[in-house]
Amino acid sequence: MSACRANRRNRNRRHTTVAAIGAALSALALSACGSGGSSGGGGETQFVQGKGGVDVVKDKGSRQDAPELSGKTLQDEELNATEKFKGKVIVFNVWGSWCAPCRAEAKGLGKVAREYKDKGVEFVGLNTRDPNPAPAKAFEKQFDVPYPSLFDSAGKLMLRFPKGSLNPQAIPSTIFIDREGKIAARAIRPVTEDELRKTLDPLVAEK
Known part of the structure; x- marks a missing residue:
């Protein structure tokens, strides 16, 4: 009987270990194109949730x-x-x-x-979490990216966004800055061409 109990305890330990490893891998998978490590937005932003997921x-x-x-x-x-x-609409x-x-x-x-x-x-x-610029440069070349990217491997620039603002909370994130240097909109998922235009047109038209 004691041998049976010991076997059951061993099986339970193995099951617990496998479950813990699985949970850790799931967390890593979620964070891979997920949290950027920045503080979350809140009620202070006074934003309107767009139908397309652009705040x-x-x-x-x-x-x-x-x-x-x-x-x-x-x-x-x-x-x-x-x-x-300065004085232009900026898309980060x-x-x-x-x-x-x-x-x-x-x-x-x-x-x-x-x-x-x-x-x-x-x-x-804002290139982040690439250990060195080489793979990011290859990305730019492959997709013919026409604009510069700041190399922010550790995600420190993302943390500069004020707490409670429409800050980048995922990878990818897209932040829209108006001509006065204010955070006007944010998407925390991939954006389409139409979503970019629909968000930019009102900002371009602002006086």
Whole structure:
């Protein structure tokens, strides 16, 4: 009888260990193209949940200041996007070369970036969680990305967004900054070309 009990205890231990490993792997799978490690948004944002999953702050007076986003690009050049593109609408796209949804939206982002360049809109990438620039550069080349990306392997730039704002909480995320440097909209999933245009057109039209 004691041998049977011992066998049962061993089986239970193995089952518990397998379950724990499975839970850990599931968590990793969810975070792979998931949380960016930034603080969550809250009631302070006063945003409107868009039908397409794009959160928009329609009242300009309720928008929060975007942080300064600056650093080295994937080409090892200094870029202060906040200063360089001051007075323009800025689209920040958080991505990683390892992220399948990022690959799915890449061509659409590039297409819209080219379309809206002459309308006072600038796109800037925030490359994160790539251990070095090499795979990210290959991504840019493959998808013919027409705009620069800041190299943010550790995700520190994402953490600059204020708590309670429409901050990037997933990879991919796309943040829309109005001409006054305020956070106007956010998507925390892949965006389509139509969603980009529908979000950008009102911002371009703002005076």
